[in-house]
Amino acid sequence: MAGVLIQMRTAILRRSTQGRRALGGLALVLLVTLLAAGTLWAGLVRYHVAGAGTDVLATLSFGWLLGWVTGPLVTGDDAALRMDYFKLLPVPARRLARAIMGVAFANVSLVFSLIAFASLIAYGARSGPAAALAGVASVLLDLVLAVVASTVAIAVFGPVVSSRRGRDFGTMVLALVITLLSVASGLVPILARRLTNGHSPALSALVRILPSGWGAVAVEAASRSDWGLMALALGGLVLLIAVLLAAWPPLLARRLTMSVRAGGRSAARPAAARTRRPILPPTPLGAVLGKELRLYSRSVLRSLMLMISFLVGVLVCVIPAFSGNTSLLPFAGLLFTTIAAACFTNLYGDDGSSLWLTLVVPGAYRADLRGREWAWFLVVGPAGLLLTVVFTAISGQPRFWPVVLATEPALVLGSAGLLALISVVSVNAPAADGSPSPMRVLKTHVALIAVPAAALFPAVALLVAGGAWHLRWLQWLAVPAGLAWGALLGWWSGRLAQRRLERQAPEIFSRLRAA
Numbered sequence: 001m002a003g004v005l006i007q008m009r010t011a012i013l014r015r016s017t018q019g020r021r022a023l024g025g026l027a028l029v030l031l032v033t034l035l036a037a038g039t040l041w042a043g044l045v046r047y048h049v050a051g052a053g054t055d056v057l058a059t060l061s062f063g064w065l066l067g068w069v070t071g072p073l074v075t076g077d078d079a080a081l082r083m084d085y086f087k088l089l090p091v092p093a094r095r096l097a098r099a100i101m102g103v104a105f106a107n108v109s110l111v112f113s114l115i116a117f118a119s120l121i122a123y124g125a126r127s128g129p130a131a132a133l134a135g136v137a138s139v140l141l142d143l144v145l146a147v148v149a150s151t152v153a154i155a156v157f158g159p160v161v162s163s164r165r166g167r168d169f170g171t172m173v174l175a176l177v178i179t180l181l182s183v184a185s186g187l188v189p190i191l192a193r194r195l196t197n198g199h200s201p202a203l204s205a206l207v208r209i210l211p212s213g214w215g216a217v218a219v220e221a222a223s224r225s226d227w228g229l230m231a232l233a234l235g236g237l238v239l240l241i242a243v244l245l246a247a248w249p250p251l252l253a254r255r256l257t258m259s260v261r262a263g264g265r266s267a268a269r270p271a272a273a274r275t276r277r278p279i280l281p282p283t284p285l286g287a288v289l290g291k292e293l294r295l296y297s298r299s300v301l302r303s304l305m306l307m308i309s310f311l312v313g314v315l316v317c318v319i320p321a322f323s324g325n326t327s328l329l330p331f332a333g334l335l336f337t338t339i340a341a342a343c344f345t346n347l348y349g350d351d352g353s354s355l356w357l358t359l360v361v362p363g364a365y366r367a368d369l370r371g372r373e374w375a376w377f378l379v380v381g382p383a384g385l386l387l388t389v390v391f392t393a394i395s396g397q398p399r400f401w402p403v404v405l406a407t408e409p410a411l412v413l414g415s416a417g418l419l420a421l422i423s424v425v426s427v428n429a430p431a432a433d434g435s436p437s438p439m440r441v442l443k444t445h446v447a448l449i450a451v452p453a454a455a456l457f458p459a460v461a462l463l464v465a466g467g468a469w470h471l472r473w474l475q476w477l478a479v480p481a482g483l484a485w486g487a488l489l490g491w492w493s494g495r496l497a498q499r500r501l502e503r504q505a506p507e508i509f510s511r512l513r514a515a
Helices: 002-016 020-044 051-073 092-106 111-123 129-161 164-182 184-196 201-209 211-223 228-255 266-274 284-298 300-323 330-342 352-359 365-395 399-427 438-469 473-515
Strands: none
Touching: 020 051, 051 111, 051 129, 051 184, 051 201, 051 211, 092 129, 111 129, 111 211, 129 164, 129 211, 129 228, 184 201, 184 300, 201 211, 211 228, 284 300, 284 365, 284 473, 300 330, 300 365, 330 365, 330 399, 330 438, 352 473, 365 399, 365 473, 399 438, 399 473, 438 473
């Protein structure tokens, strides 16, 4: 049965990896190969501090095992052989569990993981044959643990990920991964120093206690002829794999017999909702505003962009503070607002052909555009201001107060109108597979510079002049000047966007349909 499932999976994947997906897959293979080669290189490096190599390899092994386990949280299930396909088959759960587990080992990702985990063999080979053999055993057990843990995670998290809250959690995980990759240049050196200089015993103990570090601990123990610790580490891996294998058939049986529960409270909600007073006004603007606020929490694309904006804005400014540099903390809110403004400069393009709903309602242009502006302002504005005030206070640098108070409110007010104007001047429909088009990505990168440049140049000019002439009052004058310019820019660009939408809405819709 496992052989048949492997053939099915191979045939499905062969037909799905064509065209753009093939190019994307090739780029992903290249990236993972570089990561695997980098992990292998970490096992060949000689470290000056005793035990530093073990800490580094334990940390890298944690990253690879975490990728195997959290993969289902992002993708949801095996794209080729979903477990739901087997619900109606008269196959015993235990037999099906053995077959699916066998199919899980027919995975090309094991090749990259083998290259990465081979760093344990290279690390142990420097200390003798015994440590090298311990590295071989650790590599084999880590590979088995990765596959078994990933398969069990699919059974556990698969139904959750397919739900609305699960998709939100998967969006958060994906945003966190993208953010960590974007700030890796600042995060990796800090972790590398703490792992290799021997001055962080808590971090060293943490990466060794986790199951992902047991293989590296076994290799180090073998190099010191500490056979008891080596047997304990390898035995722990064997025991953990055995526990997961024992739990796999019952979890699969539960997954196959699970039914979607009907929400018992859904029938009571309409009656309760009728007794509540509406928060938003019962006007066209209130209707659009309510719709847009719901989309910010329900749309995967909008949730992802907000999460990336928040994580990048905070982490880029917080990570340097770990090494004592707190000068970037006051600008966390400003960076968050800048990224959030650039990401939402394609409001009508990201919504696809839903512009038709506005076209068929006479006079709906103004309410639709203003509702989108106010929704973005209510979602991003308070969060950006809160981040600015909190992190400026934490930084303990009062000299930055006129800077952040002059720039953050001006950026929020000006961006609300600018993103609406850019959204109707440059409309980029989604790609055929629903992902952002290349031009849409390019526009986002250009807006990262253009939007803050347009919204902040009066305030920045006063701040620079005040700093150059050592005039504190001139810097504080930038606060009302920035507020006035931001409000004027937001109102004026919003009116321009409204006029363009009224005059060229059919042309904009035709561009969306053509895409």
